[in-house]
Amino acid sequence: MDERGIAAGWDLAPVLAAGGLDVDCLDEIARSLAPGLLDQALRWIGYALETEQLMTDIEDAGNRISSLVAAARQYSQLDRASYQWIDVHDGLNSTLVMLTHKIGDGIRVVKDFDRTLPRIPAHPGELNQVWTNLIDNAVHAMNGSGTLTLHTGRDADRVLVEIGDTGPGIPPELRRRVFEPFFTTKPVGEGTGLGLDIAYRVVVNRHGGDISVVPNPGDTRFQVRLPLSEPASH
Numbered sequence: 001m002d003e004r005g006i007a008a009g010w011d012l013a014p015v016l017a018a019g020g021l022d023v024d025c026l027d028e029i030a031r032s033l034a035p036g037l038l039d040q041a042l043r044w045i046g047y048a049l050e051t052e053q054l055m056t057d058i059e060d061a062g063n064r065i066s067s068l069v070a071a072a073r074q075y076s077q078l079d080r081a082s083y084q085w086i087d088v089h090d091g092l093n094s095t096l097v098m099l100t101h102k103i104g105d106g107i108r109v110v111k112d113f114d115r116t117l118p119r120i121p122a123h124p125g126e127l128n129q130v131w132t133n134l135i136d137n138a139v140h141a142m143n144g145s146g147t148l149t150l151h152t153g154r155d156a157d158r159v160l161v162e163i164g165d166t167g168p169g170i171p172p173e174l175r176r177r178v179f180e181p182f183f184t185t186k187p188v189g190e191g192t193g194l195g196l197d198i199a200y201r202v203v204v205n206r207h208g209g210d211i212s213v214v215p216n217p218g219d220t221r222f223q224v225r226l227p228l229s230e231p232a233s234h
Ligand SMILES: Nc1ncnc2c1ncn2[C@@H]1O[C@H](COP(=O)(O)OP(=O)(O)O)[C@@H](O)[C@H]1O
Pocket: 133, 137, 138, 141, 165, 167, 168, 169, 170, 178, 179, 183, 184, 185, 186, 190, 191, 192, 193, 194, 195, 196, 197, 220
């Protein structure tokens, strides 16, 4: 472009290159134009390419925003009935979206979902709190790198949701204590010790399910089992 006397070619070159215009292409354009028009023509092509790229960016951003909003609505359950028949995967997926930033890039997320699971009667907003607390603990245990596995499946007359991590596990002397209120091994200000207590109360007291832990180092799993049918007392 310098050879042909185009002003500020350095400014235009990246846009043209990104749009797939190479030197041969520019030669062809130069040949088909009256001398003196090349500068203006290239600038015009540059604007058109830039606008097109911006439109694509805006569309992508718009799609991302609307899927985030959908996840936030699903997560918060704001305008939904507090007790209903739910697909557990909806809550797990929206919780993952809400925690994307916290999970970070060093942690691989594996979804091992049984999509044939039936709906279950539940308080979905409260279950989202359970998934949040379990995923938060798993991510914390892995300290920035590892694999977070969300597994779902059928276990007799219950739905099993398992949150697994590749962290250090839980030493035998602490296993009985992790579900106690205010029990935490995290520094003051970081942990409240309430995450698993809340999870226990939501799962066991509110849903008639159970929660347990398989605390192996490198393969720690928190397992939640939820009944497929309504408890008689509900
Ligand atoms: N996935 C996990 N891996 C290892 N330890 C865990 C895991 N989840 C929970 N714990 C242990 O259980 C304790 C209690 O967890 P929780 O009730 O959520 O409180 P907090 O996260 O505020 O400490 C944690 O401090 C930690 O010692």
